[in-house]
């Protein structure tokens with residue numbers, strides 16, 4: 503008799519994985535290698551930006567009071583006492599009737615409180631200019647601290663370093679950046695039908711696509727994939743490989759053999775590893791056979807062999823663990839809403855997660871399946887921007903209904919997307 507499994511609700515299954523402790527660790531990397539990594543400490547301004555009052559224009563720094571009453575018929579003449587470009591400073595103090603030629607980015611000389619753009623100045627000689635209008639104190643000055651003040655919190659730890667964060671790290675002198683250590687994720691493909699990618703097709707065989715897909719998913723989530731190869735459906739070989747892998751990696755993922763068939767060894771491997779099974783059936787489609795075990799604090803994800811089920815299992819269960827290991831406060835896929843672009847008439851007792859493409863029409867997002875909506879499909883993954891969440895137990899869904907979606911290409915994430923997912927309504 504085949505083993506009868508009790509399906510666990512998606513949110514409970516995700517929660518049970520998140521209940522397993524994982525302590526994030528950090529390392530330092532050179533700034534130029536930090537793009538795409540995750541900050542391991544809050545970034546706080548340790549000085550004002552800009553750190554001195556400076557000129558936003560090429561022009562002349564003046565004492566605003568000197569320009570009082572100036573107009574077209576009555577220009578004010580000033581004596582040029584110096585010239586400064588960005589990076590140089592004017593020593594001394596500018597006195598009444600004096601001005602300093604100043605370039606964009608240069609520090610405002612002592613005594614000056616306004617800048618006149620070159621275009622508004624008449625230059626009589628290197629030593630004398632005139633201006634035809636008056637200026638107020640503070641005109642055309644970039645003030646110390648106007649961008650940010652010393653002590654301000656700028657970027658929270660757990661944030662993925664984007665080019666803007668890189669600019670801040672450089673601004674505040676981070677030649678070495680504290681980043682989260684990437685968790686090492688072992689990937690083991692099981693199945694006697696699997697060929698290496700370079701091998702020609704043979705009857706009954708397929709190339710191992712899941713391992714490479716998951717390596718890319720691990721990278722997208724911020725982890726470090728460790729490809730451990732393919733194994734035939736052989737319990738002893740698979741168990742040995744899993745034992746060995748758990749010594750080398752933080753987290754282990756297998757693909758294939760998670761169901762109830764003759765060669766589906768994941769349950770036996772977990773038994774041999776003396777692992778605690780968190781669940782071996784989830785009320786979702788695809789990915790219902792997703793099995794997760796814990797052994798000595800290490801997680802073992804037995805994902806389905808079916809490519810789309812494997813993909814979805816990873817995004818729902820592995821991704822949040824990796825993001826949390828990277829200090830994220832929002833480790834899950836970001837949830838938002840969109841309008842269904844087509845009918846889903848078939849009722850299903852399980853929550854469906856449809857790989858879908860996201861487009862905009864009439865000012866809102868519309869989602870449609872990205873291809874063949876079957877667990878064994880490999881082609882529908884490439885065009886998937888989101889997973890549409892269709893809770894089970896309804897009569898089906900109609901085009902035009904508003905549905906929850908989980909975004910696949912996104913850095914922000916969500917804290918916990920699994921509350922308030924209700925069957926759709928018409929928008």
Ligand SMILES: Nc1nc2c(c(=O)[nH]1)N[C@H]1C(S)=C(S)[C@@H](COP(=O)(O)OP(=O)(O)OC[C@H]3O[C@@H](n4cnc5c(N)ncnc54)[C@H](O)[C@@H]3O)O[C@H]1N2
Pocket residue numbers: 691692693695696708709710711712713757758759760761762763766788789790791805806807808809811877878
């Ligand atoms: N009697 C039942 N049969 C099945 C059930 C069930 O409940 N009762 N569940 C079905 C569901 S749902 C799924 S999903 C699959 C899960 O299969 P397994 O995790 O056991 O995976 P395999 O049987 O090893 O392979 C399934 C499928 O995927 C292909 N595959 C495997 N590995 C790879 C890989 N690395 N790259 C690409 N494709 C891969 C494999 O050739 C099979 O076609 O079970 C259903 N059956």
Ligand code: MOO
Pocket residue numbers: 786787788789790791792806808810811877
């Ligand atoms: O686990 Mo299967 O993917 O439900 O289709």
Ligand SMILES: [Mg+2]
Pocket residue numbers: 758759760761762763765766807
């Ligand atoms: Mg199977």
